[in-house]
Amino acid sequence: xxxxxxxxxxxxxxxxxxxxxxxxxxxxxxxxxxxxxxxxxxxxxxxxxxxxxxxxxxxxxxxxxxxxxxxxxxxxxxxxxxxxxxxxxxxxxxxxxxxxxxxxxxxxxxxxxxxxxxxxxxxxxxxxxxxxxxxxxxxxxxxxxxxxxxxxxxxxxxxxxxxxxxxxxxxxxxxxxxxxxxxxxxxxxxxxxxxxxxxxxxxxxxxxxxxxxxxxxxxxxxxxxxxxxxxxxxxxxxxxxxxxxxxxxxxxxxxxxxxxxxxxxxxxxxxxxxxxxxxxxxxxxxxxxxxxxxxxxxxxxxxxxxxxxxxxxxxxxxxxxxxxxxxxxxxxxxxxxxxxxxxxxxxxxxxxxxxxxxxxxxxxxxxxxxxxxxxxxxxxxxxxxxxxxxxxxxxxxxxxxxxxxxxxxxxxxxxxxxxxxxxxxxxxxxxxxxxxxxxxxxxxxxxxxxxxxxxxxxxxxxxxxxxxxxxxxxxxxxxxxxxxxxxxx
Amino acid sequence: xxxxxxxxxxxxxxxxxxxxxxxxxxxxxxxxxxxxxxxxxxxxxxxxxxxxxxxxxxxxxxxxxxxxxxxxxxxxxxxxxxxxxxxxxxxxxxxxx
Numbered sequence: 001x002x003x004x005x006x007x008x009x010x011x012x013x014x015x016x017x018x019x020x021x022x023x024x025x026x027x028x029x030x031x032x033x034x035x036x037x038x039x040x041x042x043x044x045x046x047x048x049x050x051x052x053x054x055x056x057x058x059x060x061x062x063x064x065x066x067x068x069x070x071x072x073x074x075x076x077x078x079x080x081x082x083x084x085x086x087x088x089x090x091x092x093x094x095x096x097x098x099x100x101x102x103x104x105x106x107x108x109x110x111x112x113x114x115x116x117x118x119x120x121x122x123x124x125x126x127x128x129x130x131x132x133x134x135x136x137x138x139x140x141x142x143x144x145x146x147x148x149x150x151x152x153x154x155x156x157x158x159x160x161x162x163x164x165x166x167x168x169x170x171x172x173x174x175x176x177x178x179x180x181x182x183x184x185x186x187x188x189x190x191x192x193x194x195x196x197x198x199x200x201x202x203x204x205x206x207x208x209x210x211x212x213x214x215x216x217x218x219x220x221x222x223x224x225x226x227x228x229x230x231x232x233x234x235x236x237x238x239x240x241x242x243x244x245x246x247x248x249x250x251x252x253x254x255x256x257x258x259x260x261x262x263x264x265x266x267x268x269x270x271x272x273x274x275x276x277x278x279x280x281x282x283x284x285x286x287x288x289x290x291x292x293x294x295x296x297x298x299x300x301x302x303x304x305x306x307x308x309x310x311x312x313x314x315x316x317x318x319x320x321x322x323x324x325x326x327x328x329x330x331x332x333x334x335x336x337x338x339x340x341x342x343x344x345x346x347x348x349x350x351x352x353x354x355x356x357x358x359x360x361x362x363x364x365x366x367x368x369x370x371x372x373x374x375x376x377x378x379x380x381x382x383x384x385x386x387x388x389x390x391x392x393x394x395x396x397x398x399x400x401x402x403x404x405x406x407x408x409x410x411x412x413x414x415x416x417x418x419x420x421x422x423x424x425x426x427x428x429x430x431x432x433x434x435x436x437x438x439x440x441x442x443x444x445x446x447x448x449x450x451x452x453x454x455x456x457x458x459x460x461x462x463x464x465x466x467x468x469x470x471x472x473x474x475x476x477x478x479x480x481x482x483x484x485x486x487x488x489x
Numbered sequence: 490x491x492x493x494x495x496x497x498x499x500x501x502x503x504x505x506x507x508x509x510x511x512x513x514x515x516x517x518x519x520x521x522x523x524x525x526x527x528x529x530x531x532x533x534x535x536x537x538x539x540x541x542x543x544x545x546x547x548x549x550x551x552x553x554x555x556x557x558x559x560x561x562x563x564x565x566x567x568x569x570x571x572x573x574x575x576x577x578x579x580x581x582x583x584x585x586x
Contacts, residue, residue: 100546103561107550108575110564117501118533118545125537147547 010195013170014135017047018055019356023228023241024218028196033161033171033219035140035193038200043211043232044174045069046082047200048136050236051172052095053084061133061170062094068142071101082236096126097412116156123160127167135164137173144187157194166381191214200230204205205348213239214355229350240352251400252276253440254464258369261299262292264483268457268472270465273407273440275368277463278392280375280434282410283444287455288476289409290314290322292444293371295480296407297339298328300369307339308367310358312377313409316341319373326480340365346377352391352392359398368402374409377432392437408438439463456487494518494526495555496576501548502534506565510549513566521573551579 012026013411021027028034028051037043039247052063067075075097077084089095100119127135136144144153173191177199190197197216202209211230230239257272266272273279273296283289290313294489297307307328311319319341320330333339340361344354377435378388392408399406441460446453457469457474498514500507511530518526533540533548543552553560553576562575 098541099544101544103544105559105561107547107561107563110562110566110568110571110575113506113565114547114549115501115506116547118499118537118540118548118550121501121533121537122541122545125541204534387529 014059015051016058017050017237017239019228019239019241020237021231023213023239024215026451028170028172030170031165031168032195033173033193034166034196034198035190036172036174036198037177037190037216038174041086041176042200042202043230043237044200045138046232046237047268048138048172048174049075049079049082049084052134052136053079053082053089053236054090055134056094062096062130063136064096064098064123064130066098066100066123066126066135066137068100068102068140068146069138072097072099082234093130096127096130096132098122102142102146107146109148112152114149114152115149116152117172119156120163122161127169133169135169135171137171139174139176139218140189141176141187144189150187154192157189161192193247195279210348210434211352219430229352231353240350240356252464253403254402258296258305259303260292261295262481262483264472265457267458267469268470269440269442269462270467273405274465275403275405277439278396278399278406278408278437279440279442279462280408280410280438281442281444282356282412284413284446286413287444287446288474288481289411289444290319290373291326291476291481292442293373293407293409294323294326294328297369297371301333301338305368306331306337308358308361308365308370309339309341310370310372311341311343312346312374313411316343326478340367346380349378351387355391355394358395362402362404364392370399370404370406372406372408374411376409376411389434389437392434410434412443414459435461440465454487457483492525492527493556494553495521497528497529497531497543497552499540499543499545499548499550499552500534502532507532509567510557510565514549514551514572517566517569517572520569523567551576556586 010032011030012028013030014021036047038044048065052065055063064459065075070078079086084097090097098119100122123135126132140157143157144150147153161171173189173193175187196218198213198218199216200211201214203210204210211232213228213230224271228239228241230237253275256275257266258275259266259272260269281289281292293309297309300307309319323330330339334341342357342361344357358370361367375388375392378391379385395406440462443458443460445456446460449458455474455476456471458471459469463466471487474486475482475484496518498511500510514528518528531539533545547563549565550561550563551566551572558577560575560577562572564571566572
């Protein structure tokens with residue numbers, strides 16, 4: 001399906017750019033013009049190219065490229081890097097160029113009485129040649145800078161846009177960002193383009209550039225969010241849309257419970273972890289949090305429930321090695337499509353991107369169980385506490401709507417060596433703040449008793465369930481976690 | 490006499506502007522280079538492919554193909570000096586250069 005009709009509003013056209021159509025509620029306005037504004041290197045040209053390329057290959061909409069910037073040969077060469085073969089598309093009469101790039105010889109203006117009708121004629125000719133439904137113009141600034149008669153340029157541009165609208169062609173155009181207040185673009189071109197303005201920006205992060213897309217206006221869109229993150233990869237543009245919360249119906253299903261996979265634990269949680277729950281497993285290093293998560297996922301896989309492991313603490317290979325040492329072959333599970341691993345660079349982390357990665361992985365194999373190892377790495381990364389809360393909130397809503405149970409590991413450096421009668425030191429302030437998002441908290445503790453370190457397990461909270469309030473000891477042996485008896489002081 | 494000046498004029502249709510430009514240009518060429526120039530007139534509406542090949546953006550556009558160097562001028566060609574300057578042609582008394 002090429003477009004999506006909204007109630008009485010402007011019809012949209014899918015651009016085919018990964019994530020973009022989702023982020024902007026269906027794509028760009030059909031048969032109208034949208035302006036892409038941004039500085040050098042923000043990816044405006046990639047955007048245009050991908051719009052045309054995906055239009056042809058995914059939606060059978062032929063296209064015309066009007067270039068004032070680079071010449072036709074360079075453009076064709078540049079897109080080869082993405083694996084796009086323009087030469088072939090031109091031969092198949094699916095793509096046509098209007099090459100208005102700067103000539104080697106200068107054009108001398110004897111006076112200002114000329115018009116730009118040839119541009120209009122050439123565009124019409126190209127549109128007709130390939131029966132185009134999409135057209136891009138790169139860039140408007142370049143066009144304006146070439147002629148002294150600015151009014152003439154403006155008039156011609158207005159005419160071109162009107163003609164394209166009549167023909168029902170969907171248009172994307174680029175412009176540089178102006179440094180001034182009164183106009184967004186240098187020549188104030190956004191005034192012509194009444195139907196949509198998207199701004200691309202990049203900001204310097206710690207290790208890499210972070211790219212952001214702002215939707216200034218987009219007619220006919222009740223778009224989900226004004227600001228989204230995006231990336232330029234070797235395959236084109238990827239937009240990481242915000243996951244919209246309100247539309248989803250989110251609640252826990254207490255009837256369906258997921259076994260933790262460790263003998264004796266399910267009873268303590270009131271029958272297993274309810275579908276839709278986000279459970280925090282909090283403990284110091286070495287308490288076996290990751291192992292707990294592995295049991296949980298492995299149990300799911302043997303029940304036919306697929307899993308996603310979000311590895312933010314240790315590299316994925318390390319996680320697999322540890323699992324293997326206890327008899328679980330996650331590599332094989334991965335190969336056979338039962339589990340997917342997700343990881344990301346913690347420096348310059350993008351909230352949206354990670355969210356999108358996790359949800360994509362979950363949707364990809366219809367996972368029902370997720371482990372995040374760990375939430376504390378997010379807090380120590382360049383995400384602010386509020387960002388982490390937002391991130392978890394969105395994840396929680398999504399998981400509840402899809403009936404997924406999630407375990408989040410939390411590295412808590414407290415909970416060690418509590419004195420007698422004071423076994424449970426209180427939760428850290430961070431844990432407290434996360435507490436409102438979490439449906440359950442399991443604590444893993446170390447306690448020093450008589451020359452030995454004992455490991456203790458307790459369910460601190462499990463919303464909506466009658467859980468055990470007692471403390472149990474446990475051990476980590478070959479084969480995983482083994483629950484012991486009640487802990488008696 | 491051999492043709493020494495090869496020129497190509499691009500116009501849009503047969504508008505007042507197109508006709509005026511052609512008339513002005515013919516006047517200048519006949520005055521200065523009578524008999525030694527060839528002028529081809531292309532209508533961008535009728536032959537858009539030629540306009541694309543020559544990368545024409547404005548009309549009227551006059552391209553000087555010979556003698557080198559290649560030159561382009563746009564405007565209505567009412568100013569003789571500017572036209573000759575733009576085409577990089579030098580006026581030589583008593584005949585064409």
